[in-house]
Structure formats: structure tokens, C-alpha cells
Amino acid sequence: MDKENVIDMKTHGGNGFKWGNYTKLGIVLIVILALIIFIITNVFIVKEGEYRVIRQFGEVVRIEKSPGLSYKIPFIQSVTTLPKFQMTYDVQEAELNTKDKKRIIIDNYAIWRIEDPKKMIANARTVEKAESRMEEFIYSVVRAEFGQLNYDEIINDEKSSRGSLNDRVTEKVNELLSKDNYGIILVDVRMKRTDLPGENEQSVYTRMISERESKAQEYLSMGDAEKNRIVAETDREVKEMLAKAQADAEVIRAEGEGEAARVYNQSFSKDPSFYELYRTLESYKKTINEKSVIVLPSDSPYARLLMGYTK
Known part of the structure; x- marks a missing residue:
């Protein structure tokens, strides 16, 4: 090649x-x-x-x-x-003082979202740090709010103001977050539970039982008073009804007796001799009995009637 x-x-x-x-x-x-x-x-x-x-x-x-x-x-x-969606954060439980210097354990959760990502990154850097800062604000506000409430107002349902407490906490925490330009907003904060320290539980339960028993006794007393009022009112109405009925009966009886007398007079006036006989027989009912002994002339009207003579 x-x-x-x-x-x-x-x-x-x-x-x-x-x-x-x-x-x-x-x-x-x-x-x-x-x-x-x-x-x-x-x-x-x-x-x-x-x-x-x-x-x-x-x-x-x-x-x-x-x-x-x-x-x-x-x-x-x-x-x-x-x-971008709403997130739930479980706030760490904490032990706080009430207005009357009692201790209580609270456990909250928060619902929040990022409103301005640029501000959030500039001031909090990460989601975890934003949640941590939000938790600090929640703890601070809740502690301040509980410091204005007495122990009984928190544990007693009838005196509790927890219905508006959550709203106040949410509003104040948002004010703090907005002031520091964290770019996040707290939608809602709620209490999952409120517990008592172990050393306080028994005394509080005893106190609650005493309050409930006192309330029950109050209801029983009110019930007895209402019962007595109803009984007295009923007795008064019954007496009034009986008195009225008796008065009406007397009026009816008087009217009946008057009507009977009128009928008798009208009947007897038609036959005077019959009336005389009737009066005589009626007198026998009152004067003669099983032991009566009567001595009469044979020609007396009484004797004639007894012997069957009518003339």
C-alpha cells in the first residue's frame, strides 16, 4: 500500500x-x-x-x-x-401565677401563617425561628392575662372569662409581631387544657364540691319555698271555692224551700179539710211512739181519727 x-x-x-x-x-x-x-x-x-x-x-x-x-x-x-397555607404550632405548656398568687398549668396551640415572606426572612430567617418568637410572645401575653384573673375565675365555669381571653391574647400577640415586622400573623390561639399543680388539686376539688353542695342546697331551699307558696295559694283558692259553693247552696236551698212552701200552700188551700187531716197526722209523728199512752175522749178528733172515723 x-x-x-x-x-x-x-x-x-x-x-x-x-x-x-x-x-x-x-x-x-x-x-x-x-x-x-x-x-x-x-x-x-x-x-x-x-x-x-x-x-x-x-x-x-x-x-x-x-x-x-x-x-x-x-x-x-x-x-x-x-x-403559604395556615400552620398549627403546639405551644409548650407553662406554669403561671394567677392574680391571687395561685399556680396553674396551661397548654396552648396556635394557628398562624406567613403574611409577608420578605419581612419574615429578614427578621426571623426561618420558619422555626418565627415559631419560636411567636411562642415567646404568646407566653408573655398569656402570663399577663392570667395575672389579672383570680384562681376561681379560671377553674369555675360560671365565673370564667376564657371565652374572650383567647381573642385578647390573639390580638395582643399580633400587635407585638407587627411592631417587630416579623411578617407573620397569628390567626388564633386556643387553650387545649388547664391543669392544676399536684399539690393544689385536692384542695380545689374539695372546694368545688363544697360550692356545688351549697348551690344544691340553695336550689332545694328555693324549691321548698316555691312549694309552700303553691300549697298556700291552692288552699286559699279551695277555701274561696268552698265558701262560694256553700253560699250558692244556701241560696238554692232557700229558693227551693220557698218554692216548696208556695206549692204546699197552693195545694192545701184547695182542700182545707185535707190540710187539717195532714196536720193532724204530722202531729202524730211527733207525739206518738211505741211507749206512748194516750187518754182521749172518744169523741175527740184525735180519737176519731185513730179509730178510723173520718166524719
Whole structure:
């Protein structure tokens, strides 16, 4: 094989193609692949319910809030994700003093959200530090509020003001967070439970039992008083009804006797002899009995009637 043929084979290859073409194609593919990787690593998706914070040399330069595609400048910018939805934080339980110097253990939870990511990052840096600062404010406000309430007002449902206490704590904590520009807002704070230190439990339970027994006795006394009032009122009404009924009966009886007398007079006036007979027979009922002994002349009206003579 001569020198020219060797050069031709190195240039064109065994099948007639140039090796340089393969080299150029490989470089193009590598460049395209690198470009795709470059784009993928610097384009990101903003999801619903999250903030995307773009930083440059540690400073916040942009915040993406709307869902969709976004980008960052490679090598000099970084992306941090923050939650947009509400979060629940379990506040550590604490032992506090009441107004009357009693001890009570409280356990709270808080519902909060990030309102201004830029302020939150600038002053709290992370979600964990923001929660820690919020917890400090909650503890401070709750301690101040409990310091204005007596022990009985907290443990006694009838005297408790806990219904508005949560709202006051929420409002005051938000004032403190806004003042320090933490960029977060407390939606609500609630008490999960309020417990008593072990040394106070028995005395408090005894006191509560005594109060309930006193209240029960008060209700029983009120019930007895109401019962006596009802009985007295009923007796008075019964007496009034009986008196009225008796008066009505007397009136009716008098009217009946008057009517009877009128009927008798009207009947007897029609036959005087019958009336005389009737009066005589009536007198027998009063004067004669089983032991009566009567001595009468045979011609007396009494004797004649007794012997059956009517003339």
C-alpha cells in the first residue's frame, strides 16, 4: 500500500466518511444536553400554597407568589420555599401565677401563617425561628392575662372569662409581631387544657364540691319555698271555692224551700179539710211512739181519727 492510499484511509475512514463529522455531532449533542440541564436546574415551578423566595448573595431579590413557571440566575441566585397555607404550632405548656398568687398549668396551640415572606426572612430567617418568637410572645401575653384573673375565675365555669381571653391574647400577640415586622400573623390561639399543680388539686376539688353542695342546697331551699307558696295559694283558692259553693247552696236551698212552701200552700188551700187531716197526722209523728199512752175522749178528733172515723 503506497503512501497516498494510507492518507486517504485516515482521512475518509474505511467506509468513505470523515471522522471529523462524528466529532462535531458529538460536540453539538453535548452542548444541547448541557443547555437542557442548565435550563432545568434554573427553571422552577411555583405550586399552589407556597411562596418561592429568590435570593442573591443572601439578600431577597424576588418573591414568586402566583403558581406557574419561574426562573433564577444560575450560580448567583438560590430558591427557598415557604408555606403559604395556615400552620398549627403546639405551644409548650407553662406554669403561671394567677392574680391571687395561685399556680396553674396551661397548654396552648396556635394557628398562624406567613403574611409577608420578605419581612419574615429578614427578621426571623426561618420558619422555626418565627415559631419560636411567636411562642415567646404568646407566653408573655398569656402570663399577663392570667395575672389579672383570680384562681376561681379560671377553674369555675360560671365565673370564667376564657371565652374572650383567647381573642385578647390573639390580638395582643399580633400587635407585638407587627411592631417587630416579623411578617407573620397569628390567626388564633386556643387553650387545649388547664391543669392544676399536684399539690393544689385536692384542695380545689374539695372546694368545688363544697360550692356545688351549697348551690344544691340553695336550689332545694328555693324549691321548698316555691312549694309552700303553691300549697298556700291552692288552699286559699279551695277555701274561696268552698265558701262560694256553700253560699250558692244556701241560696238554692232557700229558693227551693220557698218554692216548696208556695206549692204546699197552693195545694192545701184547695182542700182545707185535707190540710187539717195532714196536720193532724204530722202531729202524730211527733207525739206518738211505741211507749206512748194516750187518754182521749172518744169523741175527740184525735180519737176519731185513730179509730178510723173520718166524719
